[in-house]
Amino acid sequence: MRILLGADTxxxxxxxAARFAERLAAGxxxxxxxxxxxxxSPTGAAGVGRFGDVAVHRVRSHRxxxxxxxxxxxxxxxxxxTAEILRRVRPDVVHVQAHFVVGRGLAAAxxxxxxxxxxTNHFMPENLFAHARVPRFLRSAAARWAWxxxxxxxxxxxxxxxxxxxAVALLTxxxxxxxxxxxxxxxxARYAGGDERPDTVLFVGRLDQEKRVDELLRAVARVPGARLEVVGDGTERGAWHRLAAELGIADRVVWHGFVSEEDLVAAYRRCAVFCMPGIAELQSLVTLEAMAAGKPVVAADAMALPHLVRPGRNGWLFAPGDVEALAVRLAALLADAGTRRRMGTASREIVAGHTLDATLDAFEDLYVRVAHVPSAGPVAA
Structure with missing residues (x-):
């Protein structure tokens, strides 16, 4: 088939969302x-480039x-x-990854x-409030408008x-x-292997408000000897750097910023525990990746994270904001290599239900089905 994906990132x-679109396109x-x-366009100028075997049509952008x-x-x-891109490509099916500007244009075309x-929806209003500078008193109304x-x-x-x-329940x-x-x-398979550092907790993600890395920093401060590695960048980077210094753990926190795929895999492999304190995860690819590396996970009991973390089996959930509970779970896992191994094995078993091949199968089937039915209403996947 000739497939045109619309991705706003x-x-x-x-x-x-960007990494999912990349894997879907390449797969x-x-x-x-x-x-x-x-x-x-990452530079501003429109044009056509390549991402491996994929043609990427860049739409003019602004800072x-x-x-x-x-x-x-x-x-x-x-x-x-986007209408011109669709006209030139003449795809059998269009698959948009967001309702924002590029997705909106392609959907209309x-x-x-x-x-x-x-x-495919990857959107929650909470993920954009900080970027859009929406005042807290307007967020409920803004969320209704966004939906x-x-x-x-x-x-x-x-x-x-x-x-x-x-995520389906939220959207519906x-x-x-x-x-x-x-x-x-x-x-x-690409995440397996490596030797762990038994004192190391890992977080991967954007350093933005909804990720709640401040709670993780406060929890690590309560666990003597624990180290934290942070992969990612975002609007709260400076504030959370300062918080680590205020908590007296600046020497126990490593801020990697953005890293290569190879360095990211290495970070998963060497950590002892992965932590996702975010409250706006519609799936959390990074949590899946850590699980594929055979790591126990401590995560917020919020949104879709309970689909991945089975308390007592491959990790623990904690109530968002309960720093003490988070610290207790992290301390217990860092002190117990046997439990980490058992939970890491369970993480790999759970990930087996989230293979990329199964995802590609599902979308291929869906593309074929919608391409052979009238565009008169939604088709169940």
Whole structure:
């Protein structure tokens, strides 16, 4: 098939949605499909490049004033640009990864040309509030408006998916759209191996408010001898650096920033425990990756994380904000190598249900089905 993916974030950007789009595109191309991606330009200028065997059509972008590494496309430029990309590519199916500017433009163009359309939701309003500088007193109203916008864009699709049953429930409850769960999937084999450092906790992700790394720092401060490695960057980087110094643990925290894929795999392999304190995870690819590396996980009891962490089996959940409970769980795991091994084995068993091959199978089946039915309503995945 000729497949056009619409991604509002894509390589070289590092985040869960971007990495999923990269793996999906590369995986589909590896199965012999002709894959194209429409995505914002990382430099500003429009053009066409390559991502392995994938053609990437870059849409003109502009620097976002409140985030030094983030770029945005303007609707009045992206709409015509994405319509032209669709006209040139002439895909059998369009699959948008977001309802933002690029996804919105492609969804509109697909609907206008009767091209089969699949939409996958990775969005929660909480993930954008800090970037958009939305005051707290306006966030409830802003969230309702944002979900109405999701419905307006994804309501054009022949099929809608989200990464987990919890993500589907959130989307359906907020928009009324029918959707099905398709895991983002990972290549679990690449994370296996390596020797752990028994005193090391790892966090991977954006350093933004909803990730709650401040709670992890406060918990680590209560566990003598514990070290923390942080991979990622974001708007709270400076504040959390200062917090580590205030807590007296600056010498026990390593801030890696963005790293290569090889260095990320190495970080998973050497940690003893992975921690995800974030409260807005629709699946959490990084948690899946840590589990594939055979690590126990301590995670917030929030959103989709309970789909991955089975208390007492492959890790523990803690109530968001309960720093003492988080510290107790981390301390217990760091002190017990036998439990870490047992839970790490369970993590690998759970990850077996989230293979990239299964994800590719599911989307291939969905593409074929929507490409052979009238675009008159949603099709169950």
């Amino acid at each position: 894509f390589a070289p950007y590092v985040n869960g 589909l191309a590896g199965r012999g499909h002709e894959v194209h991606v429409a995505a914002p 976002y004033p409140w985030h030094e590494s983030f770029r945005v496309c303007l609707p009045w430029e992206a709409g015509p640009a 697909a609907a206008a040309s009767a091209t089969p359309l699949v939409a 109405r916008d999701v419905r307006a864009v994804f309501g054009r699709a022949d099929a809608v998916t989200a990464p987990t049953p919890r 409850g907020a928009t009324g759209l029918a959707a099905s769960a398709v895991s983002c999937g990972i290549d679990a």
